[in-house]
Amino acid sequence: MITLIGAAVAPGLALLCYFYLRDNLEPEPISMVVRSFIFGILIAFPVMILQYIIQVEWGFNSVWASSVLSAAIVEEFFKWLVVFLTAYKHVEFNEPYDGIVYAVATSLGFATLENLLYLILNGNTVAIWRSLLPVSSHALFAVWMGYYMGRAKFAGENENRRVFLLFSLFLPMLLHVIYNVIFMSAQYWMMLIIPFMIVLWWLGLKKVHLAHEFGSKNAHNRPQ
Structure with a gap:
C-alpha cells in the first residue's frame, strides 16, 4: 500500500517542485503553494459528485458527453474557480509567474488524488503511464490557465483583463x-x-518563459 501511495503521489509532487523552482523572481510562500495543492485535492470530491449527476441523473452518459462535458469542462472550471477565489486576489500573487505556480499546484492536487484512486482500482502497473500522461497533462493545462491569469492580473492600460481571464478558463x-x-x-x-x-510541453515551457519575461519587464516598471 505504501508503494502504491508513493507511486500515486510522487509524479504530482515532482512536477510541482519543478514548476515551483522555476520561479526565479520571488518564490511563493510554501504555505500558499501547499494550500493550493490541498484545495485541488478537496475539489475532486464535488467534481466527482457533479460528474455522477451529469452522467447518471441527467443521462449524459455517452463517451463524448463524459469526455467533454463531465471531464474536461467540469474539471477545468472547478480548478479555475479555486485559483481565482483563493490565489488570484491574494497579496502574494504579486508577479505574473505566480499564476502558473498556483494553477499548477491546484491542478496537481486534483490529479494526485485522481491518480491515487485510479491506482487503487487498477494497481501500480499503470503508474508510469499515469505519470507520463494524465498527471503531466493536468499540470500543462494549468500552465496555460496560470499564464493568462497572470497576464490578467498585471494587464496594462491598453490590455483587456477580462479577455485574459476568459483565455485562462477556456484554453485549458x-x-x-x-x-x-x-x-x-x-x-x-x-x-x-x-x-x-x-x-503541449513545448508550448507550456514557452509560456513559462513568457511569464518570466513579462514579470521581469513588469518589475522594472514598478516604482522604486
Missing part, C-alpha cells in the same frame, strides 16, 4: 477536450498522443 478546457478526444480515437490514439504531449 479546449486542451483537455483535445486530449480526451485523442483517447477516443481507438487504435490511433498512440500515434496522436505522443506528438500532442510533445507540443
Whole structure:
C-alpha cells in the first residue's frame, strides 16, 4: 500500500517542485503553494459528485458527453474557480509567474488524488503511464490557465483583463477536450498522443518563459 501511495503521489509532487523552482523572481510562500495543492485535492470530491449527476441523473452518459462535458469542462472550471477565489486576489500573487505556480499546484492536487484512486482500482502497473500522461497533462493545462491569469492580473492600460481571464478558463478546457478526444480515437490514439504531449510541453515551457519575461519587464516598471 505504501508503494502504491508513493507511486500515486510522487509524479504530482515532482512536477510541482519543478514548476515551483522555476520561479526565479520571488518564490511563493510554501504555505500558499501547499494550500493550493490541498484545495485541488478537496475539489475532486464535488467534481466527482457533479460528474455522477451529469452522467447518471441527467443521462449524459455517452463517451463524448463524459469526455467533454463531465471531464474536461467540469474539471477545468472547478480548478479555475479555486485559483481565482483563493490565489488570484491574494497579496502574494504579486508577479505574473505566480499564476502558473498556483494553477499548477491546484491542478496537481486534483490529479494526485485522481491518480491515487485510479491506482487503487487498477494497481501500480499503470503508474508510469499515469505519470507520463494524465498527471503531466493536468499540470500543462494549468500552465496555460496560470499564464493568462497572470497576464490578467498585471494587464496594462491598453490590455483587456477580462479577455485574459476568459483565455485562462477556456484554453485549458479546449486542451483537455483535445486530449480526451485523442483517447477516443481507438487504435490511433498512440500515434496522436505522443506528438500532442510533445507540443503541449513545448508550448507550456514557452509560456513559462513568457511569464518570466513579462514579470521581469513588469518589475522594472514598478516604482522604486
